[in-house]
Amino acid sequence: MTEEVKNLLQDYFAAAANLYGIIPLRKFLEIYNSQNETPVTEEELKELTDSIDFDERIYDLVAEDEIYETEEPTKYLDKTLTTQHLYCFGDWDDYIEMLEMQEGLDYYIPKKERFLRYKDEYFFEKTLEYIDLRAFFRNLPYFNKKDADEIAEEMYLNLRMEYGNDISDAVYDAVRMGFDNDNEAELEELCSLLVKLNKVVRKQCYRGQTQKEVFSDSGNRFVRFK
Numbered sequence: 001m002t003e004e005v006k007n008l009l010q011d012y013f014a015a016a017a018n019l020y021g022i023i024p025l026r027k028f029l030e031i032y033n034s035q036n037e038t039p040v041t042e043e044e045l046k047e048l049t050d051s052i053d054f055d056e057r058i059y060d061l062v063a064e065d066e067i068y069e070t071e072e073p074t075k076y077l078d079k080t081l082t083t084q085h086l087y088c089f090g091d092w093d094d095y096i097e098m099l100e101m102q103e104g105l106d107y108y109i110p111k112k113e114r115f116l117r118y119k120d121e122y123f124f125e126k127t128l129e130y131i132d133l134r135a136f137f138r139n140l141p142y143f144n145k146k147d148a149d150e151i152a153e154e155m156y157l158n159l160r161m162e163y164g165n166d167i168s169d170a171v172y173d174a175v176r177m178g179f180d181n182d183n184e185a186e187l188e189e190l191c192s193l194l195v196k197l198n199k200v201v202r203k204q205c206y207r208g209q210t211q212k213e214v215f216s217d218s219g220n221r222f223v224r225f226k
Contacts, residue, residue, distance in 0.1 A: 017059035021204030108208030
């Protein structure tokens with residue numbers, strides 16, 4: 001395996017971890033090989049991951065037998081590439097909860113160039129809903145443009161990791177970053193904007209899909225294909 005391929009694979013690792021939160025190596029390898037002319041084998045992938053110091057990464061490889069202490073060792077391609085915020089302090093509750101939410105859902109798989117943009121943990125799609133939220137903060141008299149843009153970005157990245165309809169942490173972070181929640185009209189407008197944005201955020205719990213893509217008009221979850 002060339003250094004170029006090794007570096008590209010590690011870019012894919014970071015992108016997949018940021019976009020999906022959890023992805024089995026089997027699926028990861030399928031995505032990589034579908035987007036690159038020269039396929040990588042399981043043996044080559046294992047050789048690379050064996051050489052990586054995961055303590056310096058935003059992701060790690062997780063095996064089921066590590067969580068459930070099963071006697072049966074987890075097969076290599078059944079291990080998951082997992083973003084670090086799901087296994088902090090050795091607590092697997094968030095990891096297990098996300099697995100349950102992801103079950104049966106399809107993966108959002110953008111084309112290679114766009115997929116690799118997700119290697120930057122701060123990259124996201126600047127939708128109209130996001131622009132509306134940013135404009136809201138820019139119009140508040142106590143935020144300058146730089147601070148308004150930073151808080152809007154923080155809101156998006158917060159929602160990306162949140163489950164379902166929950167916007168409470170995003171509101172909390174807004175207050176922490178200087179938003180005045182004593183003004184009921186402004187608080188109501190903020191919550192309305194966050195609800196709209198939350199529907200179009202590419203969430204890890206939905207395997208990179210948006211809430212709109214995962215739920216039908218009736219609000220019931222549907223699965224298009226696995």
